[in-house]
Amino acid sequence: MSQVSSGMMPRQAALAIGDLLDRCGQIQAGQHVLIVAALDGLHGGENLVDEQAVSWVQAGVQQRGAYANVLWLDMPIRPARIWSPSGKIDGWKLPPILKAALASADVFINFCVDLSFEEELKEVPELLAEHNVPMVRNMATTASLLSSVWAQTPYELVSEIRLRAAANLQPGAHWTITHQNGSRLDGTLGPATSGGGYGEARTGYRPFPEGVLPRLPIRDVEGEVVFSSTNPIWARHIGIPTEFSAPVHVTMRDGFIKDFQGGSEAAELRDFYATLAKQFGEETYRVRLMHGGVHPHAHVRRDQCPSDAYRTFIEHHNWNSMHVHLGDARRNPQFPYNPHVTAELHGATVQIGDTYLWKEGRLVSADDPAVRAIADRYPDRPGLDVDNW
Numbered sequence: 001m002s003q004v005s006s007g008m009m010p011r012q013a014a015l016a017i018g019d020l021l022d023r024c025g026q027i028q029a030g031q032h033v034l035i036v037a038a039l040d041g042l043h044g045g046e047n048l049v050d051e052q053a054v055s056w057v058q059a060g061v062q063q064r065g066a067y068a069n070v071l072w073l074d075m076p077i078r079p080a081r082i083w084s085p086s087g088k089i090d091g092w093k094l095p096p097i098l099k100a101a102l103a104s105a106d107v108f109i110n111f112c113v114d115l116s117f118e119e120e121l122k123e124v125p126e127l128l129a130e131h132n133v134p135m136v137r138n139m140a141t142t143a144s145l146l147s148s149v150w151a152q153t154p155y156e157l158v159s160e161i162r163l164r165a166a167a168n169l170q171p172g173a174h175w176t177i178t179h180q181n182g183s184r185l186d187g188t189l190g191p192a193t194s195g196g197g198y199g200e201a202r203t204g205y206r207p208f209p210e211g212v213l214p215r216l217p218i219r220d221v222e223g224e225v226v227f228s229s230t231n232p233i234w235a236r237h238i239g240i241p242t243e244f245s246a247p248v249h250v251t252m253r254d255g256f257i258k259d260f261q262g263g264s265e266a267a268e269l270r271d272f273y274a275t276l277a278k279q280f281g282e283e284t285y286r287v288r289l290m291h292g293g294v295h296p297h298a299h300v301r302r303d304q305c306p307s308d309a310y311r312t313f314i315e316h317h318n319w320n321s322m323h324v325h326l327g328d329a330r331r332n333p334q335f336p337y338n339p340h341v342t343a344e345l346h347g348a349t350v351q352i353g354d355t356y357l358w359k360e361g362r363l364v365s366a367d368d369p370a371v372r373a374i375a376d377r378y379p380d381r382p383g384l385d386v387d388n389w
């Protein structure tokens with residue numbers, strides 16, 4: 001990654017930060033904004049960050065008349081792998097100083113993977129709900145990532161693709177996922193988790209760049225999914241590579257995982273789920289939801305981000321990528337995590353009722369006239385044209 005040696009900002013990053021703070025964060029004058037990064041991420045840790053990116057965002061918050069407080073967390077040291085076949089599950093606790101700071105913040109801008117809303121500790125969403133603080137999860141955590149095509153793509157455009165994709169879905173609809181690798185799953189769509197349907201605008205949890213379809217609850221899942229990669233955070237927690245040495249075949253019946261077949265990763269996954277199930281019950285095996293990426297440009301070059309895991313994490317938001325969530329142990333109060341083990345598919349066809357969400361990896365909502373109208377308003381920024389950026 002290029003080392004940024006001065007505070008000078010390229011136009012690309014200025015555009016991204018404008019979207020981050022105005023469209024996504026909706027920062028208002030007078031607000032007390034808490035910007036949180038972690039020190040390990042400066043030196044090879046998981047919470048990838050650079051000081052330049054934090055300083056640019058801090059200046060942007062101040063320019064909007066808000067107070068820009070920066071907290072650099074010294075994160076607890078702990079093993080990457082959270083379990084052992086003997087049955088031991090390692091948890092960890094949020095730094096108390098974060099809790100204290102959030103108690104008096106109006107908005108939280110989070111630069112830390114470890115403080116993920118959906119993929120790490122359940123304490124994070126619980127704490128945000130307790131203090132009623134919206135969390136802007138800035139995933140473009142370095143100067144290079146803030147300057148990328150991924151971050152410059154208009155926030156409003158990706159939001160519209162997201163909302164249009166979920167707009168006409170009905171609870172109880174029959175759905176199928178098929179892929180030329182042999183995957184075939186079907187089931188019914190569960191009720192939306194909030195009263196306003198599947199396609200609600202972001203309020204409390206606001207990821208930047210915008211990137212995934214609302215989570216679609218699924219019921220009565222039957223069939224088999226074949227996949228060769230999974231979410232990097234949970235690959236690390238389980239102790240398997242993000243990209244597998246051999247495809248994993250998961251069979252599902254009546255909404256639950258029945259078996260894992262494949263190579264060494266399938267064996268590790270089978271043991272991991274069995275260990276969890278012993279402590280946290282059969283919900284460990286429930287297949288609870290599906291969704292996928294909605295971003296036209298969710299990929300970055302190695303010179304923009306040297307971390308293989310983080311690049312894979314970004315690509316999980318690309319509009320040709322969808323995934324099924326495996327397992328629901330989070331409901332058990334004794335389990336400290338939000339598990340986010342995913343069966344990742346690129347190029348799938350997903351049909352819900354009479355509607356296609358993806359056709360062979362093409363996200364259908366990208367062709368909606370409302371989406372095209374927004375893209376037309378940003379002729380100088382990356383949009384629906386993926387070949388020329």
Ligand SMILES: [Fe+2]
Pocket residue numbers: 291323325340342
């Ligand atoms: Fe997901």
